[in-house]
Amino acid sequence: MTSPSPAGSGQNDVFRGSLYMALAMLSFIANDAIIKHVGQTMPTGQLLVVRGVLVTIIIGAVCWAQGVLRSYTLIASRPVMLRAASDLVTTILFINALLNLPLANANTVLLAAPFVVIVLATVFLGERVGWRRLSAVSAGFVGVLMIVRPGAADFNLYTLFAVGALFSVSLRDIFTRRIPANVPSMIIALANAVVVTAGGLVWAAFDGWIALSLHQFAMLAASAVILAAAYSFMVLTIRACDVSATAPMRYTVVIWSILFGYVFFDELPGASAFAGIALIVISGTYALAREARLRKRGKNLTHISKKYRW
Numbered sequence: 123m124t125s126p127s128p129a130g131s132g133q134n135d136v137f138r139g140s141l142y143m144a145l146a147m148l149s150f151i152a153n154d155a156i157i158k159h160v161g162q163t164m165p166t167g168q169l170l171v172v173r174g175v176l177v178t179i180i181i182g183a184v185c186w187a188q189g190v191l192r193s194y195t196l197i198a199s200r201p202v203m204l205r206a207a208s209d210l211v212t213t214i215l216f217i218n219a220l221l222n223l224p225l226a227n228a229n230t231v232l233l234a235a236p237f238v239v240i241v242l243a244t245v246f247l248g249e250r251v252g253w254r255r256l257s258a259v260s261a262g263f264v265g266v267l268m269i270v271r272p273g274a275a276d277f278n279l280y281t282l283f284a285v286g287a288l289f290s291v292s293l294r295d296i297f298t299r300r301i302p303a304n305v306p307s308m309i310i311a312l313a314n315a316v317v318v319t320a321g322g323l324v325w326a327a328f329d330g331w332i333a334l335s336l337h338q339f340a341m342l343a344a345s346a347v348i349l350a351a352a353y354s355f356m357v358l359t360i361r362a363c364d365v366s367a368t369a370p371m372r373y374t375v376v377i378w379s380i381l382f383g384y385v386f387f388d389e390l391p392g393a394s395a396f397a398g399i400a401l402i403v404i405s406g407t408y409a410l411a412r413e414a415r416l417r418k419r420g421k422n423l424t425h426i427s428k429k430y431r432w
Contacts, residue, residue: 139362142355143371149352151378154220154229155386156345160338161221167329169342170213170322176346178315181308181353190306197313201300205310206317208294212287213318214325219284225383226391227269229375230399231284236406237262238292254408261405268398269391307360311353369410373403 161169185191196202219228237259244250266288270281301310359368376399383389391399 135363136368139359139368140371142359142362143368144374146352146355146359147372147375148378149348149355151225151229151375151382153345153348153352154225154379155382156341156348157217158220158225158387160341160345161217164332164334164338165326165329166217166221167322167325167327168331168334170217171319171326172334172339173342173346173349174315174319174322176343177349178312178319180346180350181312181315184350184354185306185308185312188306188308190309193306193309194312196305196309197316199301199305201297201302202305202310202313203317205294205297205301206313208290208297209314210317210321212290212294214321215283215287215290219280219287222278222280223284224389224391224395225387226376226379226389226399227395228284229379230391230395230402231266231269231288232291233373233375233402233406234262234266234288235292235295236409238289239295240409242292242296258405258409262402262409265398265401265405268401269395271394307357308353370407373407376403 157169157173182191185194197206216228216232219231240255240259266285270285298310362368380391
């Protein structure tokens with residue numbers, strides 16, 4: 123246990139943590155924008171392989187520098203592999219959605235993941251959820267429906283991919299809860315990189331392969347560096363302060379995605395999508411604030427049934 127922080131330092135930690143979280147969200151959107159651009163000119167499987175190899179090298183180097191590479195055997199542990207496998211499914215679904223939907227729409231749907239996690243945790247982990255958070259969950263799902271608009275003329279298979287990514291990323295978050303605290307964060311990131319790269323190889327076997335241009339390689343190299351930076355900012359966020367204090371900063375991803383979509387792809391969400399985005403942000407912020415308030419009161423929000431331990 124660390125010694126108590128000097129007066130006022132806690133606020134500085136929250137400020138730094140919030141800044142790191144905002145930078146992480148910016149990095150993720152910048153990566154998505156690059157993938158959306160490059161993905162128009164090359165097979166998706168090949169894209170995942172090239173970027174995955176580069177990301178694996180970068181994260182592996184970070185693990186070596188941090189002295190955690192000796193824990194590489196933890197990659198094969200069941201909870202880490204379950205998380206990595208769910209991340210692979212999320213990546214495949216999300217990239218298909220990203221290449222065919224507006225940047226903001228695809229990313230904002232994923233912001234509803236905490237709502238799905240609450241439902242899954244209630245059903246499978248025995249977590250107790252009050253009516254206030256359940257109301258926020260309901261509002262969040264309404265927001266998702268306003269974005270995807272089932273039955274509308276522009277509703278298509280790629281919209282379903284975005285919704286599928288929402289559920290798979292929520293499962294990933296559930297699996298993350300089961301990873302022991304002694305597993306280093308960068309080892310988890312390394313496992314994700316390796317599994318996604320392997321999945322890309324399988325995809326490339328059916329999707330084909332083309333000669334890589336210098337421009338494509340440079341863009342994917344930039345994507346790999348930015349993605350590694352995003353993971354690093356997330357780790358810095360965790361180290362700076364309690365994640366619950368910075369969780370609302372996740373919603374800066376909405377600002378970045380709308381900005382990048384407009385500047386680089388001439389995209390703007392429609393009126394219904396904008397309303398859905400606002401509803402998700404408002405309800406999500408409330409749910410996070412409510413959970414943080416309950417934790418401060420000393421209430422244990424997660425009661426895990428022995429039946430569901432793995």
